[in-house]
Amino acid sequence: MTMVKPLLALGMLVSSTALAHADVSVCALLSITGPASALGAPQQNSVQFMPKEIQGKAVRYTVLDDATDPGAATQSARKCLSEQKADILIGGAATPVASALAAVAAETETPFLAIGPVTTKDAQFKWTFVVPQPVSLMASAVAEHMKAAGIKTIGVIGYSDAYGDLWLNAITPLLKSAGIAIGPVERFARNDTSVAAQALKVASARPDAVLVVASGAPAAGPNLALADRGYAGVIYHTHGSASPAFLKVAGPVGNGTLLPVGPVVVASQLEDSNPAKAPAVKYTAQYDAVYGPGSVSPFGGYLIDSGTVIVAAATPVLESGLEPGTKEFRTALRAALENLNNVPGVHGAYSASATNHDLSNSTASRVMAVVENGKFNIAR
16 A cells, blocks of 8 residues: 655645556545544544555555545546546545535546445446445434434434435435424534524424434534533434544533444444454454544544455456556446445445445444443444
8 A cells, every 4th residue: 555645735645656557546535624524534544454455456545635625625536537547536525525526436437435425316326336324224213213212303403515405305204204393403514613593493492302413523513502501302413423523522411412323333332243343343443553442433434444345346357357547447347336245344234236326225234322421332
């Protein structure tokens, strides 16, 4: 694996060695800075644990900072494709960035592994494969838990962007079917420094529960603001909040928060029969050894699983004799991604088909968790 070094004048990280045309070239657009940096930082940290070779071919990683900006991500992706001859793109931890990269992937006919939830169609669907659990899968876990808990009314405080839209569109019909009323619904921007006004409106309605649709450290804001207003109901979050950054900022106020998470978040608590346990425990041990106990994040796990998926797809393509750096290789790699079948990763098993590019589409890829004393534990 080629190491990376910072080029501060450009605000990005790039490969530090000259190109080798026989290498498998991977371009990773990560939110190292910007509102989604709590997601991008553990992904940047995880590059060192990615596969170093496939079928005797070196894997070269070029890591660029998208600054959580769709425009910057688009520009950097084009630069990477042009200069590094990338065979595959990884990126888009934030949904708006993933949407922008899906457009570049379709235009350049380059396979794209989205590490944030995104919906695509037509040419963008053809070239985009989504690594994280689909919002629909996680939303159903939340709706089922709410129904079982006897929740009748909920308020929502969520991002005013594509991620917020995805969750509202997915969970609204599920809650309606469960007889759970929604309202009020309040939105906020990723870079807002306060959600006091939104929390006041929601708390004043006194819903049985509140759903927070956000990610990383900003997701703690609604918990803190609701606590300031004396809200005592149940608080649910999305899997976007499953990070050490949320736990740190929320502190004791985060206790009792319920959310769906990927298996890697509760790796040591999984049953030994769970196929995700072995890879999840291995990655957790690697990461914690370098960055400290309890520092692993599911967002870094999506990057690790992207590497696992690339190995699984690229192996038969390389065995066929096709050379990296060519259109033929990229086309064959896309076809191989579409034929993945139960590839084990830290977030569960990955499969795809011509009509389903959500790689993590099994209920085994989700676990309902609760925050207890600054940790994510399996909810009993």
